[in-house]
Amino acid sequence: MIVDEKIIAGIFVEESKNRFLCRVIIDNKICECYVPSSSRIDNYLNLKGREVLLTENKGINKRTRFSLFAVKYYNKYILINLNMVNKIVGAMILERNMKHLSEIGIRREQTVEGYKTDLIVEDNGEFTIIEIKGVISAKREVEFPSVASERATMQLKKIKELLQRGYKVVYLIVSLSPIVKKIVLDPDFSEYYYLLNECVELGMRLKGFSLSYEEGSIIYNQKLRII
Missing domain, CATH: 2.40.50.580 (OB fold (Dihydrolipoamide Acetyltransferase, E2P))
Structure with a gap:
């Protein structure tokens, strides 16, 4: 981008x-x-x-x-603007930098059965709901989530319902820092942690990657390990 x-x-x-x-x-x-x-x-x-x-x-x-x-x-740039994440992901899908997502069209902030999506990717008449979470850190290993979030927990409850109704969902954790290599899901946030695992068991794809800023462009940097 x-x-x-x-x-x-x-x-x-x-x-x-x-x-x-x-x-x-x-x-x-x-x-x-x-x-x-x-x-x-x-x-x-x-x-x-x-x-x-x-x-x-x-x-x-x-x-x-x-x-x-x-x-x-450390001679690298960490992006600051979390509000840009949805726009960046949408642009990268269109630029085919995210090969695990096929793209025909993208719709932003659509409501599906009462759930407000970040993105919807349409492909041959079917669509995938994309939920995006941004991370900022200068550490190689980051615990996620970093703070309790009632909103994130409520989102997972709704995503679970959508998965049970047959919807396809991808949950993206996006680091705005190229320094981050690994995301560790924190079980101390027990409700969020167990809901996330339940959603994965129901077919939700959990993905992570980091971004870099180089020579006037924001680029896909690398996949993140999520454990």
């Missing part, structure tokens, strides 16, 4: 009390920038003093000129 926005570099200073704002040094000036994430980045990574990449915000009447895009760790 080609990033068609202008990318500039800066040095991260700190997140603001407002979780959607941060301060970054750009051309020796401290600038307020937008953080495109529903949760604070410092929950996942320590960005202070690190090189970051930013995109220029489009349109007028924007409070900030730039948005946080990626951070440099």
Whole structure:
């Protein structure tokens, strides 16, 4: 997936009390920038003093000129924007980078029997529901989920019902970091853990892969081991 926005570099200073704002040094000036994430980045990574990449915000009447895009760790870039994951996966399916998913057409955020999907992939009159979970980390091994999520548990309950009715479902865990090599499912979140395993037993495909940002493109990096 080609990033068609202008990318500039800066040095991260700190997140603001407002979780959607941060301060970054750009051309020796401290600038307020937008953080495109529903949760604070410092929950996942320590960005202070690190090189970051930013995109220029489009349109007028924007409070900030730039948005946080990626951070440099170990000479690699970790993408920051979890809100981009669905768009990236859709683009990769269309570019045929995800060979385990055949594609004729893609529909986004459709409702199937009361369940709001991330993506639906249509193939010869049949369709597969795609549920996507994003991960941000600078570690090689990541426990998932990292926090309790009632929403994720409720989603699995609905997915279980859909599987029992004969629907095809793929559950994708997508790392925005090329550093991550393995996802460890955390049994401490017992309800989520057992529901996920029940869904797999009912035929849900559980897949994982990581992303890289290189030379203006976001690319499929590698499959993740999920244990």
